[in-house]
Amino acid sequence: MATEILMPALSPTMEEGTLAKWLVKEGDTVSSGDIMAEIETDKATMEFEAVDEGIVGKILVAEGAEGVKVNTPIAVLVEEGESADDIAAPAAAPAAAVVEEAPVVAEAAAAPAQVAVDRSPDYPEGTEMVSTTVREALRDAMAEEMRADDTVFVMGEEVAEYQGAYKVTQGLLDEFGARRVVDTPITEHGFAGIGVGASWGGLKPIVEFMTFNFAMQAIDHIINSAAKTLYMSGGQMGSPIVFRGPNGAAARVAAQHSQDYAAWYASVPGLRVVQPYSAADAKGLLKSAIRDPNPVVFLENEILYGQSFDVPKLDDFTIPFGKARIWREGSDVTLVSWGIGMKYALEAAGELAKEGINAEVIDLRSLRPIDMPAVIESVKKTNRCVTIEEAWPVASMSDHIGSAIMREAFDYLDAPVLKCTGKDVPMPYAANLEKLALTSTKEVIDAVKAVTYR
Amino acid sequence: MAAKRATRSTRKSNASKEELLQYYKDMLLIRRFEEKAGQLYGMGLIGGFCHLYIGQEAVVVGLEACTEEDDKRITTYRDHGHMLACGMDPKGVMAELTGREGGLSKGKGGSMHMFSKEAHFYGGHGIVGANVPLGAGLAFSDKYKGNDRVTFTYFGDGAANQGQVYETYNMAQLWELPVIFVIENNKYAMGTSVQRATKSPSLWERGAAYGIKGEEVDGMDVLAVKEAGQRAVEHCRAAKGPYILEVMTYRYRGHSMSDPAKYRTRDEVQKMREERDAIEQVRARLLEADPKVEDELKAIDKEIKEVVNAAADFSKESPEPALSELWTDITIEA
Numbered sequence: 001m002a003t004e005i006l007m008p009a010l011s012p013t014m015e016e017g018t019l020a021k022w023l024v025k026e027g028d029t030v031s032s033g034d035i036m037a038e039i040e041t042d043k044a045t046m047e048f049e050a051v052d053e054g055i056v057g058k059i060l061v062a063e064g065a066e067g068v069k070v071n072t073p074i075a076v077l078v079e080e081g082e083s084a085d086d087i088a089a090p091a092a093a094p095a096a097a098v099v100e101e102a103p104v105v106a107e108a109a110a111a112p113a114q115v116a117v118d119r120s121p122d123y124p125e126g127t128e129m130v131s132t133t134v135r136e137a138l139r140d141a142m143a144e145e146m147r148a149d150d151t152v153f154v155m156g157e158e159v160a161e162y163q164g165a166y167k168v169t170q171g172l173l174d175e176f177g178a179r180r181v182v183d184t185p186i187t188e189h190g191f192a193g194i195g196v197g198a199s200w201g202g203l204k205p206i207v208e209f210m211t212f213n214f215a216m217q218a219i220d221h222i223i224n225s226a227a228k229t230l231y232m233s234g235g236q237m238g239s240p241i242v243f244r245g246p247n248g249a250a251a252r253v254a255a256q257h258s259q260d261y262a263a264w265y266a267s268v269p270g271l272r273v274v275q276p277y278s279a280a281d282a283k284g285l286l287k288s289a290i291r292d293p294n295p296v297v298f299l300e301n302e303i304l305y306g307q308s309f310d311v312p313k314l315d316d317f318t319i320p321f322g323k324a325r326i327w328r329e330g331s332d333v334t335l336v337s338w339g340i341g342m343k344y345a346l347e348a349a350g351e352l353a354k355e356g357i358n359a360e361v362i363d364l365r366s367l368r369p370i371d372m373p374a375v376i377e378s379v380k381k382t383n384r385c386v387t388i389e390e391a392w393p394v395a396s397m398s399d400h401i402g403s404a405i406m407r408e409a410f411d412y413l414d415a416p417v418l419k420c421t422g423k424d425v426p427m428p429y430a431a432n433l434e435k436l437a438l439t440s441t442k443e444v445i446d447a448v449k450a451v452t453y454r
Numbered sequence: 455m456a457a458k459r460a461t462r463s464t465r466k467s468n469a470s471k472e473e474l475l476q477y478y479k480d481m482l483l484i485r486r487f488e489e490k491a492g493q494l495y496g497m498g499l500i501g502g503f504c505h506l507y508i509g510q511e512a513v514v515v516g517l518e519a520c521t522e523e524d525d526k527r528i529t530t531y532r533d534h535g536h537m538l539a540c541g542m543d544p545k546g547v548m549a550e551l552t553g554r555e556g557g558l559s560k561g562k563g564g565s566m567h568m569f570s571k572e573a574h575f576y577g578g579h580g581i582v583g584a585n586v587p588l589g590a591g592l593a594f595s596d597k598y599k600g601n602d603r604v605t606f607t608y609f610g611d612g613a614a615n616q617g618q619v620y621e622t623y624n625m626a627q628l629w630e631l632p633v634i635f636v637i638e639n640n641k642y643a644m645g646t647s648v649q650r651a652t653k654s655p656s657l658w659e660r661g662a663a664y665g666i667k668g669e670e671v672d673g674m675d676v677l678a679v680k681e682a683g684q685r686a687v688e689h690c691r692a693a694k695g696p697y698i699l700e701v702m703t704y705r706y707r708g709h710s711m712s713d714p715a716k717y718r719t720r721d722e723v724q725k726m727r728e729e730r731d732a733i734e735q736v737r738a739r740l741l742e743a744d745p746k747v748e749d750e751l752k753a754i755d756k757e758i759k760e761v762v763n764a765a766a767d768f769s770k771e772s773p774e775p776a777l778s779e780l781w782t783d784i785t786i787e788a
Contacts, residue, residue: 008496011712012503032489033706033727035720044714049707051493070498112781153598179598185628190587190621197591200576201526203598224581225588232567234560235783237576269784293786 002082003052005075007061007068010039010046017041018066019074026084028056030077037063037074052077057084118323122284122312129310137279137311138168138244138300141286142206144316146176149204152290155182155191156208156245165210166246166305192218192243196225196295199241204290209245212261212299226295227270242289244298247275248340248390249427249438251303258427260391262339263400265297266367272321273368275299277342279309281365284319292321301340322369326378330358333448334378336401337388338364341439344420345388348444357452367397375401376408383414384451388444393421415451420444467677471740471747477519477676478736479754481511484535485733486762487544488707491534491551494766495711500551504565507535509706512732513638514539516679517606517699520687526596528576528589529608531566532638532705536608540573544761548769556772560779583616585609586635590622593633593696604690608636612643614657623664623696630695634686635661637700638673644709645717658700668698674730704730 007017018040024030030050037048057078061068068074076084132140146152153176158165160173160183173181184191188209195207209215215222226239248260266273272294276282282300289296311317327342328349337345342363349359360378364370379385385405387398398419405417420439428434488506495504507514510532518539521527529536537547542558550557551565558568566580576592579585589607596603613619614637626633637657641648654660658668667689671682679701686697704726708715715723740747 006497009498010496012501014712041712043712044716046708046712046714047720048496049492051489182629185621185624187621187625189618190590190625193584193587193618194591194594194622194625197528197576197588197593198595198598199591200588201592201595203595220581220584221587225579225584229569229577230786231783232559232563233569233577233783234558234562236559236571237569238786272785 002057002079002084003054003077004073005036005077007070007072007074008039008048009070010041010048011043014041014043014070016067016069019061019063019068020045022059022063024056026056026059030054030056050077054079055082057082118320122280122319122325123314123317128313130313131308132279132283132311133306133308134276134279134282134300135166135168135305137283137309138286139170139172141283142169142290143172143175145287145290146172146180151202152204152206153180153182154206154208155184155195157184157186157210159183159208164208166302168300168305169208188214188217189221192221193225195241195243196221196239199226199239199295200229200237204240206242206244206290209243211257211302212245212247213257213259215243215245215261222265222271222295222297223268227268230294231270238293239295240293242286242296242298244286244289245300246302246305247299248301249422249434252429252431252434254429255426260389260422261297262299262367262389263391263395263397265299266370266397266400268368270295271368272296272366273299274321274366275339276365277304277339277363279307280311280317281319281325281363283311284317285321285365287316287318288320291318299339304340319365321366322371323365324371324374325363325365326360326374327363328359328361330360330382332358332382333360333384333386333452334375334382335359335361335386335388335444335448336364336375337362338367339390341388341390344439344441344444347441348448351441351445352448355454357448357454359448372401372404372408376405379405379409380412383412385413385417386444386447386451387417387419388439389419390422390438393419393424396421415453418447418451420447467739469677469739471743474736474740475747475750475754477515478733478740478751479758480515480518480539481676481733481736482754482758483544483761484511484515484538486758487538487548487765488534490762490766491548492707492711494548494552494769499770500565501553502564503531504551504711505532505709506705506707506711507532509726509731510638510640510673510703511535512676512679513636513673513701513703514608516676517636517683519680520683521604521606524574524601524603526574526576526589526592526603526605527608528585528592528605529578530582530585530610530613531578531580532610533566533568533578537568537570537573537575540570540575542568542570542573542575544765545768548765549772552769552772553774554769554772555775556768560783561775562779562783583609583613583618586613586616586619587622589635590626590631590633590696593626593631594629597629597631602691602693603632604687605633606636607633608638610643611637611639611641611648611657612646612651614660615643615651620660620664623661623666626696627664627666630693632690632693633696634683634690635666635668635696635698637698638703639700640703640705642705642709642717644713647717656700658698661698666696666698668700671699671701673701673703674726674732675735676732
């Protein structure tokens with residue numbers, strides 16, 4: 001049976017090309033892999049190989065022809081004893097190969113609406129509370145989950161014998177042994193990849209980065225390997241893994257050890273991103289993170305590790321992602337923050353109250369998913385908003401929140417949404433400059449006064 | 455058509471006729487599938503990047519012959535051959551290449567990104583070198599669970615220069631992970647020959663710096679690949695840690711469909727095809743032992759052609775994914 005040979009597409013962007021040279025002539029026998037012609041694409045001159053066996057019955061496009069559209073018949077291949085003249089002239093139109101682009105329907109392309117948000121309390125009223133540091137709360141969360149599930153293990157630098165560079169994993173080696181508390185060499189890129197692979201193999205790794213600054217060496221695995229694989233596999237291959245460690249500025253550790261990555265990771269579909277402030281949230285959210293079937297970036301803070309908060313004494317205390325906590329109710333302005341930014345927000349709210357300004361303070365706790373309804377609801381009540389974070393100001397979470405408020409509560413706003421962020425500089429070492437580079441309680445107070453026109 | 459006379463290894467082999475016929479069939483499926491994929495690319499049915507495995511078939515077929523139930527495999531973006539060799543449905547693979555609903559990733563992964571939990575195939579990775587620690591991680595999970603399963607981690611001579619490969623070697627040996635690092639050395643990392651990328655005389659010997667055993671293998675001889683694979687598997691199953699196989703192979707086609715391959719001569723490619731072709735070597739072995747096997751080979755040729763044509767038809771008939779698929783499979787809702 002005669003076969004039409006069509007002008008091939010030889011690059012992802014080629015639409016037409018030049019048939020530079022025929023390397024076969026009519027009557028030649030070709031077999032699979034023989035080079036038939038040279039074709040100039042938009043990128044290069046390519047050799048075009050035969051796929052089928054046969055005899056070149058007829059050459060339809062002469063060499064030197066320019067602007068030959070992809071899928072135009074350029075030759076006819078016939079079998080032994082067959083003549084190209086015997087068969088009907090090939091249709092000039094390209095074979096029905098190119099898929100017609102389906103019109104994009106607006107509704108189908110719109111992102112699904114956020115589901116209703118859980119506004120229930122985190123724990124029952126009257127629950128006994130225990131004063132606990134953030135460090136202990138994180139350790140307790142890991143220990144509880146490791147006791148409950150043998151597939152949970154911790155890996156990272158100094159997590160085992162050294163008991164944790166910041167002592168977050170203290171005691172875990174003694175209880176769970178070296179099989180489940182794994183010291184790694186200093187090799188973030190490698191062990192992050194091993195962690196993701198282990199998660200596909202049925203384990204639930206907790207990968208500790210000594211700080212998230214070092215995770216930049218491993219970010220390819222966090223994003224390309226962990227976050228995207230579920231989608232790329234059509235839903236088959238999830239990555240149940242937690243990447244955790246301190247994030248953002250500590251104190252006097254300079255530019256390479258002081259970056260806040262919240263906005264970077266929060267921009268990635270496929271990740272969960274959590275940044276707790278209190279010890280209770282650290283515990284409840286880390287337990288949720290370990291159980292979550294998705295990759296979770298869990299951003300801690302070195303300065304908060306030693307701070308104590310009340311943690312509910314419950315056998316199994318978890319906090320769902322995407323549920324903000326309202327720390328203070330108020331009517332004059334909404335302060336939105338998370339992580340260590342909450343320290344400034346709460347301090348500012350305390351000071352402002354003395355001046356008769358009642359701030360509502362929202363702790364987002366998780367940034368992806370993000371409880372935007374809690375913010376919008378509050379802004380509709382207070383008509384003003386200030387966001388607080390330690391990260392750089394450009395392309396920040398604050399910008400993301402500000403744009404949502406503009407879109408969904410524009411008519412409610414009595415002032416522009418202001419943001420208090422780290423300054424747009426690498427973190428300086430000098431004490432006075434470092435202080436200047438971070439945001440502060442005073443900046444938050446000033447911003448609130450600006451939006452309340454005081 | 456007379457069989458081309460491929461130069462083959464003179465090594466004696468006690469491979470049975472059935473075994474050789476199976477290799478012939480498995481390699482031919484990959485060859486014909488890839489030729490068809492190249493054709494569909496030319497017709498505009500496959501878009502973007504498409505890296506064909508033509509020429510390298512003996513590597514994956516030889517190593518798959520060493521696997522047992524629940525062994526794992528992971529590879530790079532040149533992954534069609536690996537998927538076919540571990541038994542994934544040619545229809546699903548081809549329909550993924552055309553970006554259709556019936557593709558193994560529902561059309562959302564494409565040529566470089568397919569997975570199968572069932573076949574223990576863990577991708578399909580587009581970042582050169584990234585699949586190496588991922589493969590070691592799969593092996594970590596088996597060691598953790600205390601079984602004797604092995605993970606085959608395939609990568610190319612190009613990836614062999616990535617830093618994370620050596621981070622992985624270090625940890626794999628440190629923790630005695632049951633992982634076989636398979637370096638498919640096809641001599642060119644896209645357009646850069648191995649000699650232009652490193653002064654190392656060989657790639658597998660780099661493992662010695664970490665105490666990892668390995669060897670170089672003739673990757674055009676499926677029997678040599680299988681024998682080396684068995685040594686590697688035995689080493690790993692005995693909990694002796696990782697093993698490196700540097701399999702010397704050759705890709706006949708460009709790095710991807712849009713590669714004009716000007717970095718090597720046409721003669722070089724022709725010489726490999728005519729003298730070293732893995733499929734022709736097996737064919738020659740079979741015919742040498744028994745000229746009457748020709749009919750069986752013809753029947754296999756016909757069967758493979760039908761399988762590939764059916765895959766191509768399916769890949770054209772399967773509809774494009776529903777637009778709502780844009781928003782699914784991003785996260786798993788607990």
